[in-house]
Amino acid sequence: MKVIGIGDLLIPSQYIEKGFSIFRDSGAELSVVDWQLKNQEELQNINLQIEQYGSEAYSVQDELLEQIKYADILITQFCPINKKVMDACANLKAIGILRGGCENVNLEAAYEKNILVYNTPGRNSSAVADFTVGMLIAECRNIARSHANLKEDKWVREYTNKEYIPDLEGRTAGIIGLGTIGRKVAKRLQAFGMKILGYDPFSTELPEYIKTDSLENTVRNADFLLLHSRMTADTKHMINAEILKLMKPAAYLINTARSGLVDEKALYEVLDKRKIAGAALDVFDEEPLPCGYALAALPNVTITPHLAGSTTDAFLHSPYLLAQEMAPFLSGDATSKYIINK
Ligand SMILES: NC(=O)c1ccc[n+]([C@@H]2O[C@H](COP(=O)([O-])OP(=O)(O)OC[C@H]3O[C@@H](n4cnc5c(N)ncnc54)[C@H](O)[C@@H]3O)[C@@H](O)[C@H]2O)c1
Numbered sequence: 587m588k589v590i591g592i593g594d595l596l597i598p599s600q601y602i603e604k605g606f607s608i609f610r611d612s613g614a615e616l617s618v619v620d621w622q623l624k625n626q627e628e629l630q631n632i633n634l635q636i637e638q639y640g641s642e643a644y645s646v647q648d649e650l651l652e653q654i655k656y657a658d659i660l661i662t663q664f665c666p667i668n669k670k671v672m673d674a675c676a677n678l679k680a681i682g683i684l685r686g687g688c689e690n691v692n693l694e695a696a697y698e699k700n701i702l703v704y705n706t707p708g709r710n711s712s713a714v715a716d717f718t719v720g721m722l723i724a725e726c727r728n729i730a731r732s733h734a735n736l737k738e739d740k741w742v743r744e745y746t747n748k749e750y751i752p753d754l755e756g757r758t759a760g761i762i763g764l765g766t767i768g769r770k771v772a773k774r775l776q777a778f779g780m781k782i783l784g785y786d787p788f789s790t791e792l793p794e795y796i797k798t799d800s801l802e803n804t805v806r807n808a809d810f811l812l813l814h815s816r817m818t819a820d821t822k823h824m825i826n827a828e829i830l831k832l833m834k835p836a837a838y839l840i841n842t843a844r845s846g847l848v849d850e851k852a853l854y855e856v857l858d859k860r861k862i863a864g865a866a867l868d869v870f871d872e873e874p875l876p877c878g879y880a881l882a883a884l885p886n887v888t889i890t891p892h893l894a895g896s897t898t899d900a901f902l903h904s905p906y907l908l909a910q911e912m913a914p915f916l917s918g919d920a921t922s923k924y925i926i927n928k
Pocket residue numbers: 686687707708710711714762763764765766767768785786787788789814815816817820821842843844868869892893894895896928
């Protein structure tokens with residue numbers, strides 16, 4: 587078996603190479619190449635746009651196709667594995683994706699060609715869950731804006747949310763999407779003494795401290811509304827102007843999932859008019875943020891540049907987790923794994 591890892595700017599080839607130690611025992615022939623991107627901006631735009639337009643919109647350079655054409659197994663995080671790539675790799679039997687989502691794989695094409703697709707759910711779920719809690723506290727306790735003010739020699743102790751600064755204990759977290767990350771966030775917030783209410787039409791076997799309700803009731807009751815759903819055609823703008831109207835004036839919205847889950851213009855309106863207390867956002871309709879982005883200028887928003895999943899631990903663990911997932915395939919007793927995005 588020839589296994590080829592394709593590194594990118596987020597998981598460079600040296601991390602993939604370390605993760606290959608598990609594959610090594612199977613006697614596979616291992617190599618790694620890099621998907622050469624012009625710059626970080628290109629990667630981030632591709633990450634977002636893949637989910638919007640489908641991976642066939644992107645071409646992989648001919649030089650890369652030449653390097654990977656004999657692969658039996660391809661491993662990558664963000665490199666588009668579209669029909670063109672599958673056509674170029676005549677022996678391809680399996681694709682391993684170092685992500686929870688497989689939006690950069692043309693799953694239909696893989697299915698037609700009988701190529702198995704493996705993903706790595708939860709590879710950075712602890713990273714995102716930790717970060718989400720940090721964002722929540724940073725926003726409602728004015729940590730980031732106080733920091734920015736002090737750096738400019740400004741001693742400011744009062745902000746627009748001065749009537750809405752909550753203790754977390756006893757408050758309600760409304761979690762939309764109770765997958766790997768949503769559940770880890772729930773566990774962390776429960777430890778703060780918060781009540782956990784959630785909405786996820788597909789979730790099963792939840793811990794007893796997570797109560798579920800409709801989307802509307804979850805939003806109505808939340809002191810903190812946290813978005814952790816996957817981005818699909820069905821979830822696009824699920825948090826629209828009508829839903830935002832249901833939020834309490836003292837509530838905060840935290841989004842470390844995907845910006846498309848929220849109608850960003852409607853969110854701007856409710857924040858600008860102080861219909862909700864504030865928001866903390868790691869993801870945006872346009873990434874990297876262009877200069878003068880309206881949301882960024884609001885005084886009741888904490889923002890970060892799509893950083894939630896980026897810990898060294900997550901990058902290091904990803905290839906190991908995927909290799910474990912694919913071990914049965916390498917030892918010849920694969921159960922078919924065709925991933926269909928919800
Ligand atoms: N900011 C970052 O750096 C970063 C890093 C990793 C993941 N993410 C994003 O975080 C989100 C969660 O990731 P995950 O690994 O927990 O995914 P996951 O697939 O484990 O969980 C997603 C959950 O969304 C649920 N869902 C689907 N449709 C829904 C709907 N209509 N309403 C409510 N819930 C619905 C699914 O049932 C699932 O339980 C994803 O959007 C992912 O892209 C962001």
